[in-house]
Amino acid sequence: MEKRLEKFEAALAATDCDGVLVTNLTNIYYLTGFSGTEATVFISDKRRIFVTDPRYTLIAKDVVEGFDIVESRDALPEIAKIIAEDELTKIGFDGEVVSYNVFKTLEGIFADYELVPMTNFIENLRMIKDESEIATIRRACQISDQAFLDVLDFIKPGQTSELDVMNFLDARMRQLGATGASFDFIIASGYRSAMPHGVASDKIIQPGETLTMDFGCYYNHYVSDMTRTVHIGQTTDEEREIYDIVLRANKALIEAVKPGMSRIDFDRVPRQVINNAGYGAAFTHGIGHGIGLDIHEIPYFGHSEEPIEVGMVLTDEPGIYLDGKYGVRIEDDLVVTETGCEVLTLAPKELIVL
Ligand SMILES: [Mn+2]
Structure with a gap:
């Protein structure tokens, strides 16, 4: 202090x-x-x-x-x-x-x-976190990772509602040491997953749908913020393709992040992957934001030549949203290191079909 x-x-x-x-x-x-x-x-x-x-x-x-x-x-x-x-x-x-x-x-x-x-x-x-802040956020992310693995067993297609998922994640993270939810979770299934900020409703999760879960916790005053999209029952070729594009965008940024990268490029690198695949217009929000004591804090990206610096903790959350059909978002929390970045959210992100 x-x-x-x-x-x-x-x-x-x-x-x-x-x-x-x-x-x-x-x-x-x-x-x-x-x-x-x-x-x-x-x-x-x-x-x-x-x-x-x-x-x-x-x-x-x-x-x-x-x-x-x-x-x-x-x-x-x-x-x-x-x-x-x-x-x-x-x-x-x-x-x-x-x-x-x-x-x-x-x-x-x-x-x-x-x-x-x-x-x-x-x-x-x-904006620049010290070692103890990073360790705290790392633990918040571990709690979210574990809750994600556990919710996969909890979801019963045709029976479980979005609100059920939200409440399960909230309670599970508290059991694991969290003091609360870091924001109103976005739990959006089927056509609702095309709404980037579709908060949990009483809609039942049905076979054949995608399910986007954007959630996080407070641990010792610091937040985690992660998103995983899973498929229920079966998937179409188009759904697999969309998922693959979003995942490639998310990974492209993880590969590219290093100190000195401009904030514009932090947004541009993953956006380029989605643009090249022809879905640029369906990626309707910024790539991410800083996290720490607040769920949204500086830096933001896309308009500034200012550099990314060691010790920043940033989200990497590309998405594609097809109005009336479904959406996919994958979000990780990254800490910028001397040589690149460390991914703090380690829950699996290869396509999961429940
Ligand atoms: Mn976020």
Whole structure:
């Protein structure tokens, strides 16, 4: 944590802000290890303040190191009072997540300062994971891998609904050590699998259908996010071909990823495989996103020449969606290494027919 704070302070020194007000709880967890629901943090080159209300004071004193811990139900005026003599001029705030109403409040309380929105300031630090973060995400992925293997035995074509699958995966991952689902699972069978974000419904999974399962868990605050598509009963030649194209796209990216690759190319390499097969128009979303404390976090791809860097954890999730028929998506989580990448989701992805 202290290392993380030092990185934060080095990044702050490179801006023209004297201090930063942090209100986003995920960012506060990242900087302090505190995971309660009420806290405000202020960091300048003069001090580090952690404010929480009386419900959390004891936990904060136990967990949070390197900060002055202040108990208050009204954090912002309290911080303004503490820093009044510090001769600060510009104060940054996590502009990405502060609502207009909160901003008006900030303007009132910090009227003597210039307020500067610091978009993605902490998110940029979060983008590069350290060894312990990677180990945690690796474990979250192992839990998802195991739940996927187990759900294959659970599914009874003609009897099991999409909601049954969702609830099985959720419960199984909790049994394996997860603290919860990392998002609303997409469990989509048959014609519904053509909807890239078809959340689970009460539809029964029938023989002859494809079944797309996009799911993940929280493990020690970090997420996993994986997708597997399986076939039920029998498959057609076209279904096998579509599956093979998506799998080749997914693998092409795993082969190609290395530090220094541009974000545009991260999207382009797998998309090219699908384009070349003639299904470019049916791949209707971006190739992936960063994961970590949030299920969707920077970087995103497709528009930026900025490089992929060692320590990023990224999803690789090409798909083909045939409206009215079915869809296929395969998603892995990758961590970028010095020489390429390590695939964290290791559940089988050769075509499975149940
Ligand atoms: Mn994803």
